[in-house]
Amino acid sequence: MAILVVADHDNAALGAATLNTLAAAGAIAADAGGEIHLLVAGSGCGGVAETAAAVAGVDKVLLADNGCYENQLAENVSLLVAELGKNYSHILISAGTTGKNVMPRVAALLDVDQISDIMRVESGDTFVRPIYAGNAIATVQSTAAVKVITVRTTGFDPVAAKGGSASVEALDIIHDAGISSFVSEELAESDRPELAAAEVVVSGGRGMGNGENFEILYKLADKLGAAVGASRAAVDAGFVPNDMQVGQTGKIVAPNLYVAIGISGAIQHLAGMKDSKVIVAINKDEDAPIFQVADYGLVADLFEVVPELEQKL
């Protein structure tokens, strides 16, 4: 049977997380076989489907283009995915907020358990996922008829965005549950790379003192071409918006370089960044737990050394 991947997109562009999710689907197909179909559900998203058709490894793109899917409302999209999904062996989506919102609803509609946030594929029915804020790694096996899965994108290298030549099949399936509606959104705007996919991440914590002081991190980040993250303490104190939070309850990142500045390194923060290739910690408390995972630690006042670091890069 085939594997269904649900695409991440904003009706205008295909989300980078889709390419990682397709890599997970490819790993499943390598063991269990089956074509890989990519569902693009949205409104006015024909262009996204065209982009998706060129992605390596995609056998077919399914396009559900209707106003009821515009804002990815879980009530509507889950009915669509569940209807399509019962004919597939696996259904996958990235474990971003959209995937986490929609997919358990799909699983319940299909009356199967869901496997959240897989970081490795052992076989077509066996997967590896973190539990207890990443302090234990569980290998789980599923006997469900349809395996409903969300994918931790940092666990899988993205497939190539080019090289494929899938056909696009337009679907005429409309599910409007009519019990929820979109009111508004307030999205953060930034020229910096997307946090979850950045090669370099610079993060600030409570030690930054206030929101204005984050300016020195932005300068450093711009020098490094980095995304800027934050600890929960920095978000709760109002220094930066919540979509910058890295951790168990925020975003999971695994960049080549993670620079933690003024962050103590609580269990919940480490859950979101300890798979980074190289970790640098700058903190004036030499006993901060962050130094136990840092490859390079500098015990110093961040207000002195961060501007100096920026100058010397």
Added chain:
Amino acid sequence: MKILVAVKRVIDYNVKVRVKPDHSDVDLTNVKMAINPFCEIAVEEAVRLKEKGVASEIVAVSLGPKACQEQLRTALALGADRSILVETDEPLSSLSVAKLLKAIADEEKPDLVILGKQAIDSDNNQTGQMLAALSGMPQATFASEVNVEGDKVTVTREVDGGLQTLALSLPAVVTTDLRLNEPRYAALPNIMKAKRKPLDVKTPEALGVSVSSTITTVKVEPPAQRSAGIKVSSVDELVEKLKNEAKVI
């Protein structure tokens, strides 16, 4: 309106878990247990809705072994009116919990069900969404603001790019994010009063729900340990190491 709040007993968030030597699970013997932090936020939100005059009754539900009564007493001390324990020693998947909660919701007919967005042990982030699907209710997950207006609830959600606001018809399911509120502490007189509040015990069998799961845990291992790093003494040394040793800049 009536609010149903689901609370889970989990390992305390400050405890560093240990994996059992036989790799069957994590070791929970003699470990401090507590109410899941997200569930605590759910209880607090329900209590605030009652204080605003929006809610008239708050029913707290927990599912699991007898010891979950402690977490229900905590919810009662924080302001829930009564509580229900669905008692079972079987391990429960999120889908089983959602089915049990649906059975409770069918009996209680709440206007709003509030859950935490995820439990800090399984990290599944599934139950609220599954309950909503099974009950045909709309959902607003990862809520940072909840406003009930007539027969609708408007919820601001924390999404990857920022914030999103949805309007849902009641009855609805809301799952809480950390920013929704700051839970209060239970005062001693309230802890004493909570001992006299009702706590009903039910079983999955009585609710007609099978708690079998299609997922089995093959093994649980500790994560790969990072090798200890070094401390550098200056910015120059840090830049030099990052350039020549780690080669990341």
